[in-house]
Amino acid sequence: MKMKRWFLIVFAFLTTCIYAQDVTFNVLAPKVVEVGQQFRLIFSVNAQAEGFTPPNIQDFAILAGPSTSTSSNVSIMNGKVTQNYELKYSYILEATKEGQFTIPSAEIVVNKKKYVSNSFTIEVIKGSGNKTAPTTNQTNQQQNESVNTANVSSSDxxxxxxxxxxxxxxxxxxxxxxxxxxxxxxxxxxxxxxxxxxxxxxxxxxxxxxxxxxxxxxxxxxxxxxxxxxxxxxxxxxxxxxxxxxxxxxxxxxxxxxxxxxxxxxxxxxxxxxxxxxxxxxxxxxxxAIPENKPESFAGAIGEFKMDASLDKSQIKTNEAVTLKIKIAGNGNLKYITSPKIEFPSDFDVYDPKISDNIKYSEIGATGNKTFEYLIIPRHPGNFNIPKFEFSYFDTRTNNYKVLSAGDYQIIVDKSLSDTSITVTNSFNKEDIKFLGKDIRFIKKGESNLKEKGLFLFGSGKFYLYYIIIILLFGVYVFIRKKNIQENANIQLVRNKKANTFARKRLQKASLFMKQNQKEEFYEELVRALWGYISDKLSIPAANLSKDNARSRLQSKNVNSESIEQIINIIDRCEYARYAPVSENTQMDVLFNDSVDIISKLQQQLK
Missing domain, CATH: 2.60.40 (Immunoglobulin-like)
Known part of the structure; x- marks a missing residue:
């Protein structure tokens, strides 16, 4: 009962943290198409809708639609539960004449409130005969088989x-x-x-x-x-x-x-x-070239910058550490700027600055900051001054040099009560702490662990035995490592071995689309699983995949003709169902089961 009560409390807390998103109703389509080109028009809303009023499309031929598809997910981050939902209404249209045409607005009702999409203008230009929609694949694959190059010109x-x-x-x-x-x-x-x-x-x-x-x-x-x-x-x-x-x-x-x-x-x-x-x-x-009238402090910085400097303490004791931090921020060649030249008092021990940066590279250039931290240790008491120092840069916006200044810090150094000549630093990490004057080692007390001279491992029988064992183990490691490298270098062999694994993962993804009734994504993933299995198992590059090529390669591997025709038939059915206006769920189940069956059959015959 306690567990159940805690569960209800946590669930109630989480549900109160779900933030509803603002309803958005958008239209997606290409801005430019050719006469005779088919394209997809999508109306998308991020909430569950009660009614959809389609636009009056008169300037394009409607080949299919509207078809619906949905997707949703829930994420929890820092106790905040966010639910994302998307409902799509899709059309397949064909451009029939040249000109600029406007897709009228559509209407949808969400929670009894009406929402209207924007209208969308599409430019239709004269057809060129090329209606192939482009796809991209970021996986770089070695293309071993020849492909045609005669039909591609540099103007295309x-x-x-x-x-x-x-x-x-x-x-x-x-x-x-x-x-x-x-x-x-x-x-x-x-x-x-x-x-x-x-x-x-x-x-x-x-x-x-x-x-x-x-x-x-x-x-x-x-x-x-x-x-x-x-x-x-x-x-x-x-x-x-x-x-x-x-x-x-x-x-x-x-x-x-x-x-x-x-x-x-x-x-x-x-x-x-x-x-x-x-x-x-x-x-x-x-x-x-930049102008010649450079300030003395100029060291190559170009862009727009600002400088901040700070001293963490103004009064310390001898042999204690103080940190001077200089931060330069802005937009320009931040990565390559250097610290301003600073004249420190001769009584100070000053270490090389610790440099850190936070730079982002984007459309506007390199922006962020660069920080220089100086560790300073006064050795003698007195009143000291770190004089003003300058950082100059060339401003590309005004085409002038600009000089920034900071400093003129007063530091009061008192004599330490216990002059131990050990320097303690407070602002740096343990690895940055410096110990000075350690010329006498600590005298250890207690019994000493002394050994008779000559009783050492080096040169003994055990030493040579260990030496031989280490050499043998190293040889075994090198042999195994070399074998693994050779196997992994054979990309085709690796793909061949993992073809069934890759296909099963794609089938699992297709099964998920089928359960969510996402027909287009289901058929696309199913075709990808079948073609991917053929490509990986038969070492056929993606650019050379075709039904004739797959059929001949399967025949050369002594796969029976029934299995060959079965997988080609399944691919044809998937492609047809993918572009058909209506696809029944029963057909999706049949195609999915047939795909699982044929991959299992081919896996047994291609071992």
């Missing part, structure tokens, strides 16, 4: 280096963004080559992995675009400095003109895979 795909400034001062930072432009469907990324950045110091900006490309209208044509990389660059010399080309190997899926004779060609088309390198053009940066 390229990299572009976009710089925030083309004219800067020496040491003045600017942002370089590497952006991919492609008119083709990307299936995978290969090798990515970054230039050496001769003449620059670089800092890379962390950006999320590229998982989805967006659409842009470039000179009347739709390009799929995405940010590949971002850098902060600091020029180290004057004159013209060239940023050499970036290079990215891309794998594409292109609609083929060939027909296999299958009736499914009319619905899905036939595709071939191709690879090509996307290159950027060189970018020239003009770098000017």
């Amino acid at each position: 795909h390229y990299l572009k280096v976009i710089v925030s400034k083309t004219k800067v001062r020496r040491e003045e930072h600017f942002i370089a963004t590497v952006k991919l432009y492609s008119r083709l469907g990307i299936t995978n990324f290969g090798e990515y080559k970054v230039p050496s950045f001769d003449g620059f110091i670089t800092e890379r900006i962390d950006i999320p992995p590229l998982s989805q490309l967006s659409q842009e209208n470039v000179n009347g044509q739709i390009f799929y675009t995405g940010i590949i990389d971002k850098y902060i660059l600091y020029p180290q010399k004057t004159g013209e400095i060239v940023i050499n080309p970036f290079e990215l190997n891309c794998y594409y899926q292109i609609q083929s003109r060939k027909r296999s004779g299958s009736i499914f060609d009319e619905f899905f088309g036939t595709y071939e895979r191709a690879q090509a390198k996307a290159l950027s053009l060189p970018v020239t940066i003009k770098v000017e």
